[in-house]
Amino acid sequence: MARILTFLGKGGVGRTTIAIAAAKRFAAQGKRVLLAFQEPEAAVGILLGEVPGVEAQALAPNFFVVQFQASALLERSWEEVKKLEAQYLRTPFFKEVFGQELGVLPGMDNALVLNALREYDASGQYDVIVYDGAGDQATLRLFGMPEILSWYTRRFRKVFADSDLGKTVTPFLQPLASAVLNVSWTDDLFNQPAAKQATNILEQGRQALADPNRVAAYLVTTEEPATIATATYLWGAAQQVGLTVGGVILNRAHDSAAVAQTFAPLAVTPIPTQAVDDWQPLIDALPDLEQASQAPRPIAINVAERKVSLFLPGFDKKQVKLTQSGPEITIEAGDQRRNILLPPELSGRPVTGAKFQDSFLIISF
């Protein structure tokens, strides 16, 4: 298992440069590093001295780079889909469609990249994966996917089972399944091996994201107000997808005192403007990127005190909406909804109070 790190911030603040420096430092420390780029940028080739390919390649000892490309990843995933259908379907159907034909729809990029990160992580070949993504809301949607997809599955499964529609459709499914599938069919669609495997992958993703020693983000900003505003927004929005933000890198810094206050309690590390042809001063100036576990966690549940604490920096009470329906509570902020599955001790209890205190929303049951 690898440590996965990413950088969030407004375009132009130097995220890619910081990501390269971070990867170089981990490699120099003897860690096996994969530096993964989301979008082909000519600038990457200039900075690295080589244009990364779509397969991971070694640029230096312990230092691997890869350029994610949605069209190539889609082609590879399509082969997996065909293998699955060959395993489960009596008469394969997708085999008539070739991976080389498939266009990329919105969202596919991020789903494919998340899957690629998962596979590189599981390969055991890397100690650290530095992911240079879009660094904005799109990156947050990517990391939020396992939790939100789990919710959709759970919610719609229950609604389907309880509905008249489900009761009407279910009798048709058994004969349809025996005509189509070449595996034995139990009465529950979601208990099929393929569905279980998908659920396991989502669960592993959720667990990785919940552990700041596995997945963490760092904010990158300059002293310009617009970049600070974006970093502040992304800090709060990251909590809403359960991504721990470990610290702030203040690039091209002159005076870091004012910025330090904005991001308290996170550490703000100033990085002076550097010449790009000498990486060492930049590498030396970077903070320790393995300390994210000391930063506030997006969520903490205290069963004994019947309290759920959500860290929501950068928001005020008016920007946060809390609703409760059935066993779940929903928090809306930063253009994301988070459905919180309560532990059995709190599940079904009504919310008795909610207060905002030092950037934490504390909900009592």
Next chain:
Amino acid sequence: MARILTFLGKGGVGRTTIAIAAAKRFAAQGKRVLLAFQEPEAAVGILLGEVPGVEAQALAPNFFVVQFQASALLERSWEEVKKLEAQYLRTPFFKEVFGQELGVLPGMDNALVLNALREYDASGQYDVIVYDGAGDQATLRLFGMPEILSWYTRRFRKVFADSDLGKTVTPFLQPLASAVLNVSWTDDLFNQPAAKQATNILEQGRQALADPNRVAAYLVTTEEPATIATATYLWGAAQQVGLTVGGVILNRAHDSAAVAQTFAPLAVTPIPTQAVDDWQPLIDALPDLEQASQAPRPIAINVAERKVSLFLPGFDKKQVKLTQSGPEITIEAGDQRRNILLPPELSGRPVTGAKFQDSFLIISF
């Protein structure tokens, strides 16, 4: 019908500032303008003097602004889904799930924003919609969606109809449909009224995108090599989704001659560095943004000469992959695949030659 304009370029080049100036100019010319922002950015509030809301609001005569928010758009679209199911399904099912619960998955943002743009366009209330999106590959995926989704529908519909799976499943569909739907069922799933409506919407989207007087993009760059490299890449990638790029805005320009060469035959308009508190010099320096129809089109089909010309600036021959399977040809470049549906005169004919000439890929049949 409105003219929809968007700006592409690396983060930090000043896209949002240019978008605001462009909208202000159209409004001053007496056109009804909607300026639509994708992500909530505190900087927008600073620049506009007001934070835009999730509903379009007038800031000045003819000048409307809106802040897209995926969670709010999703809630609204969910109501539409429920209306559709109430119309078609005998026993509604989605009504048990509330829009306020739904989290945002990757891709939903862009699908929802495209739909919102479509609705604002159809409302007849605006002459121009200036869309300030992510300005990167994500924006291109958004505009490419109607064409690519049409392809998926067309391709899988045919594969399904021709497949053993389709033949096995079809007999089960009729009784299932009569149990579940409250509309009459013909033998083809894709001839249902709801499916036809969806197909029409996709077709309208494709037609709008194919007309540079309806939808066009402008590149924004500075003289910094990394921003020029990104703009060049996005220029080529835009062609791959069928989006016409009308020109280049060179922000904070000192010497535009070198840059002009990179983007020929597009016009490069230099914009000097401006004080943000006075918009007029910036507004005056902008190019005419209604001339995109004079720029090279992404695709031109000449039936008489049996030639298809694709404009692919910024790519060399090695970066472009051409494949032919059945009646369609597929072009891979700029991390997007484009499936070209040939007119009947060329459909089914083998490709006899392909050459790269002045940034055009010319395919002969």
